[in-house]
Amino acid sequence: MLRCAACSTGYDVVDGIPDLRVPTPAWVDFDRDKAEARRLAALGPVSAEALARDVFGSRPHWTEARIRFRTQQVLEGPSRATRELDTWLAPAARAQGPLLEIGCGTGGLLAALPPDRAAIGVDVSLAWLVVAKRLLAEHGRHFPLAAAVGEALPLPDGSAGAVVALDVIEHLADLRPVLREIDRVSAPGAALAFSTPNRFSLGAEPHVGIWGVGWLPRRVQPAYVEWRTGEPYTFARLLSAREALGLVRAHSRFDAAAEAPPIPDEELARFGARRAALARAYNTLTRTPGMRQLLLAIGPFFHVTGRKQA
Numbered sequence: 001m002l003r004c005a006a007c008s009t010g011y012d013v014v015d016g017i018p019d020l021r022v023p024t025p026a027w028v029d030f031d032r033d034k035a036e037a038r039r040l041a042a043l044g045p046v047s048a049e050a051l052a053r054d055v056f057g058s059r060p061h062w063t064e065a066r067i068r069f070r071t072q073q074v075l076e077g078p079s080r081a082t083r084e085l086d087t088w089l090a091p092a093a094r095a096q097g098p099l100l101e102i103g104c105g106t107g108g109l110l111a112a113l114p115p116d117r118a119a120i121g122v123d124v125s126l127a128w129l130v131v132a133k134r135l136l137a138e139h140g141r142h143f144p145l146a147a148a149v150g151e152a153l154p155l156p157d158g159s160a161g162a163v164v165a166l167d168v169i170e171h172l173a174d175l176r177p178v179l180r181e182i183d184r185v186s187a188p189g190a191a192l193a194f195s196t197p198n199r200f201s202l203g204a205e206p207h208v209g210i211w212g213v214g215w216l217p218r219r220v221q222p223a224y225v226e227w228r229t230g231e232p233y234t235f236a237r238l239l240s241a242r243e244a245l246g247l248v249r250a251h252s253r254f255d256a257a258a259e260a261p262p263i264p265d266e267e268l269a270r271f272g273a274r275r276a277a278l279a280r281a282y283n284t285l286t287r288t289p290g291m292r293q294l295l296l297a298i299g300p301f302f303h304v305t306g307r308k309q310a
Contacts, residue, residue, distance in 0.1 A: 014130065027171055074131070078135075093117070097162070163182050170236060194304050260296040
């Protein structure tokens with residue numbers, strides 16, 4: 001049990017990871033997630049691969065191929081992140097002060113950081129943090145991890161030199177309080193970087209694999225997805241680049257810009273011949289100055305980067 005010195009509130013600790021979550025609407029049920037984290041921790045010194053496979057394998061109706069694919073994605077996370085840290089994430093990676101990753105998941109980005117880089121990982125899922133701790137250890141990294149929500153980050157004011165959130169903001173019930181928290185914990189001059197799918201992409205909605213979801217009014221999106229897939233559509237709220245930048249500027253002091261990046265090579269390798277050809281054509285257009293604004297509007301995803309103003 002971890003106890004707050006200021007208010008004496010007690011917080012559970014699982015596998016050395018404190019559970020600092022406060023009641024907030026989220027995609028994960030906190031009690032079930034904590035029970036899952038304890039179960040994973042009790043498995044003992046097994047590999048990150050075995051833990052990830054266990055989590056995916058417990059999901060109903062998942063095929064062996066899907067379990068294997070998603071487990072491989074976890075293991076490839078550090079190598080993917082290494083390439084990103086050399087490109088659009090370089091300002092965050094090189095910033096002075098600790099790097100905070102919100103929604104660190106299975107720890108791929110943290111595992112790719114230099115071992116002497118100060119960094120902190122938080123995620124709403126304690127179970128995935130158990131997997132992340134194992135993956136980090138396998139890569140010789142031992143950064144602090146904590147279960148927390150973006151609406152109540154467990155850091156002092158002005159303590160972070162960079163804040164990164166990869167494929168996270170689209171799963172938040174409300175981005176505004178999270179941006180205010182990011183602003184609070186960030187030092188002047190801190191770097192901001194996040195990636196997210198584009199609401200108005202001409203491609204399929206990535207979480208459900210069907211076209212046209214983002215072009216519908218938000219109030220009818222859940223009914224449309226359930227009609228098409230039979231599955232609920234909750235805690236998925238895709239933004240356009242214009243919406244995202246507007247929120248960043250309204251609820252933080254970050255000077256931010258957005259870009260439509262090329263589709264990574266590791267994703268292209270998984271595409272069929274026709275889809276890969278279209279993706280390579282898209283990547284060519286991302287390098288064409290006159291096309292960048294159009295692709296930012298209708299491309300599959302976008303990056304937002306910025307610096308906090310004093």
